[in-house]
Amino acid sequence: MIRHCDARDGLAQLRTGSVDLVVCDPHYDNISGGNKNPNAPKGILTANDGKASIRHNHSHVADFAGEIFRVLKDNAHCYVMTNLKNMDRIKAAFKAVGFKLHNLLGWKKNTANPNRWYMKNQEYTLFFRKGKPFRINDCGKKSFVTCDELPWGDECELIHEFPNPTGDAKQHPTEKPVGLMRMYIEESSGPGDVVLDPFMGSGTTGVAAKQAGRKFIGFDIDLQHVMTACRRLGEMPC
Numbered sequence: 001m002i003r004h005c006d007a008r009d010g011l012a013q014l015r016t017g018s019v020d021l022v023v024c025d026p027h028y029d030n031i032s033g034g035n036k037n038p039n040a041p042k043g044i045l046t047a048n049d050g051k052a053s054i055r056h057n058h059s060h061v062a063d064f065a066g067e068i069f070r071v072l073k074d075n076a077h078c079y080v081m082t083n084l085k086n087m088d089r090i091k092a093a094f095k096a097v098g099f100k101l102h103n104l105l106g107w108k109k110n111t112a113n114p115n116r117w118y119m120k121n122q123e124y125t126l127f128f129r130k131g132k133p134f135r136i137n138d139c140g141k142k143s144f145v146t147c148d149e150l151p152w153g154d155e156c157e158l159i160h161e162f163p164n165p166t167g168d169a170k171q172h173p174t175e176k177p178v179g180l181m182r183m184y185i186e187e188s189s190g191p192g193d194v195v196l197d198p199f200m201g202s203g204t205t206g207v208a209a210k211q212a213g214r215k216f217i218g219f220d221i222d223l224q225h226v227m228t229a230c231r232r233l234g235e236m237p238c
């Protein structure tokens with residue numbers, strides 16, 4: 001099920017304990033801005049600043065943590081992707097509503113973002129649980145994965161290629177690899193389970209859920225991204 005809505009409205013309509021797994025990649029509260037553009041937004045965002053790629057970052061992830069906790073069933077996992085700058089705020093917000101942190105996972109990208117203090121070629125995922133601890137499906141999985149460690153690794157190579165990928169290579173400014181999301185889904189849920197991504201962007205989590213034989217619920221506040229997700233998933237928004 002795909003909905004064009006603010007995640008707060010979408011979450012409010014879901015029943016308590018109706019979701020088996022959350023895999024999400026929220027917008028950032030804290031933006032570092034561009035090195036070259038003095039007008040680039042920077043710091044903790046409080047208002048919509050109209051920049052195309054971050055036009056919806058004005059709601060803070062802490063606003064959603066409680067509702068994500070409510071809709072998730074007991075004894076379930078929740079994956080939240082982040083960068084270093086936003087990690088502490090997300091961790092604190094999710095722990096404050098009752099999530100327990102299992103682990104910090106890493107993903108080594110095939111490209112690096114420019115940075116004066118070492119180029120960044122990795123991103124992170126906070127791996128939480130609600131309720132009692134239970135093991136992932138393959139306890140042999142490492143916590144820091146490279147594309148070629150995933151059975152579907154080549155899909156990672158399509159992502160984060162710069163500049164201006166053509167065709168289907170990049171469908172969202174911060175698109176994530178299907179393979180990575182699929183790994184999280186396959187490790188923390190079973191066939192037919194309901195996977196939720198309240199900030200689905202181009203629907204990458206949904207594509208992964210579908211490939212893995214799970215049901216998917218996805219929201220995004222941006223109509224353009226919702227239409228991309230619909231196209232990728234072959235669904236109409238409801």
Ligand SMILES: C[S@@+](CC[C@H](N)C(=O)[O-])C[C@H]1O[C@@H](n2cnc3c(N)ncnc32)[C@H](O)[C@@H]1O
Nearest residue numbers: 006007025056172175176199201202204220221
């Ligand atoms: C980091 S992107 C997700 C990208 C996605 N993982 C992909 O692979 O395409 C975060 C998304 O959150 C959406 N977003 C921001 N604020 C939102 C809100 N209040 N409710 C729902 N979606 C929101 C943005 O439009 C953006 O598409």
